[in-house]
Amino acid sequence: MSDWLISLEGTEAGHQAALWLALLxxxxxxxxxxxxxxxxxxxxxxxxxxxxxxxxxxxxxxxVVPWPEPHMWVIFAIAWLIHILYKTLQALAYTKGSYTVVYPVVRGTGPLFTVIGASFIFNESFTLTQWLGVLVLLAGIFGLAIYNLIFLQTSRETLPIALGLAAVTGLFVALYTTYDAYGIRATADPFTFLAWFFMIDGATLPFFAYLRWRNLADPPAPGPLMMRGLIGGLVAFASFGSVMLATRLDKVGEAAVLRETSTVFAALIGWLVLKETVGPRRIALMTLIALGAVIVEMGGQ
Known part of the structure; x- marks a missing residue:
């Protein structure tokens, strides 16, 4: 499997695989x-x-996977620190603002800085058409955030700090996307990076969560919480693994931009699962996000 994936790097088949991995x-x-x-x-x-x-x-x-090369331990340590800060900021943002306001701001801040970072670190470049696509996508994302902010936000007293935390979290999205792309390219086997990253990254917050759970006046039953954790763990494997493999197969910037169509899926989930309101304006903004992603993809051909 590893040899087959590595053989796709820099090929048209690799480009197409990266596209579908980023959308997944x-x-x-x-x-x-x-x-x-x-x-x-x-x-x-x-x-x-x-x-x-x-x-x-x-x-x-x-x-199962090959043991990491000696230089990878420093890379894992820095990646662990970046992700701990990112997850802390994200959890803080979610405690201060609604999902439909926080999520678009987080995801809208990330791709722009990822594209800029990838240009310096990986010497990637975007065409003028692709930059137009980035702007269209960001207009849709931030337009969606503003709409949600005006019509859906309920916790007005915590709104400024929620937006500030969301913006900083977005910067960390760009940081970890770029750095992790560097990490997965620094080892011979991409699955070595993924397996060790998940084991190291997941070993810290459970202790903090347990202490928080134990000290709650009315802690939730552990069964449903752990079931949510199991489902989330499987989703995390597939989500993070997909985008990291995409960044190894093709451009980091393109994968980062295409991943931000997640805002469209988030709005649909907010509507269908969380029972949040979706009207024609939000549908138009989601269409704008999808159009931006299409322009980025077509502009690189």
């Missing part, structure tokens, strides 16, 4: 965001999810 990651990332924002405290949900994918990744990391 977009859908799954929206599902993941809804799982964390759902009925449970975001800290508890995140702790259960991390515990799940840590335990699932451990046997693969220790017994």
């Amino acid at each position: 990651a977009a859908f799954l990332h929206a599902v993941f965001g809804a799982l964390q924002k759902g009925r449970h405290d975001p800290w508890l949900s995140r702790g259960a999810i991390d515990a799940s994918y840590c335990l699932m990744a451990a046997p693969f990391a220790l017994f």
Whole structure:
């Protein structure tokens, strides 16, 4: 499997595979965001999810994939720190603002800085048409956030800090996307990076979540929480794994932009699952996001 994936790097087949992997990651990332924002405290949900994918990744990391090269340990340590900060900021943002306001701001901030970062780190370049697509996509994302902000936001007193946390979280999305793309390219076997990353990354927040759960006046039953964690862990594997493989097969910037169509899926999930309102204006903005992604993809041909 690894040899086959590596053989696709830099080919047209690899480009097409990266496209579909990025779109799969977009859908799954929206599902993941809804799982964390759902009925449970975001800290508890995140702790259960991390515990799940840590335990699932451990046997693969220790017994299946090739052992990491010596230089990878420093890369894993920095990636762990970046992701801990990202997850902390994301959970804080979700505790201060509604899902439909926070999520678009987080996802809208990320791709622009990822494209800029990839141009410096990986020497990637976008055509003028692709930059137009980025602007169209960002207009749709931030337009959706503004619409949600005006018509759907209920916690007005915590709104400024929620938006600030969402913007900073988006910067960390760009940071981890770019850095993790560097990490998965730094090892011979991409599955070595994925297995070890999930095991290391998931080993911290469960302890904090347990302490928080134990100190709650009315802690939720552990069964449903762990079931949410199991589902979220599987989604995280598929979502993060897909976009990381996409960044190894093709341009990091393109994968980052295409992944942000997750905002469309998030709005649909908010409507169908979380019972949030979706009207013609939001449908038009979601169409704008999808159009931006299409322009980015077609402009690179």
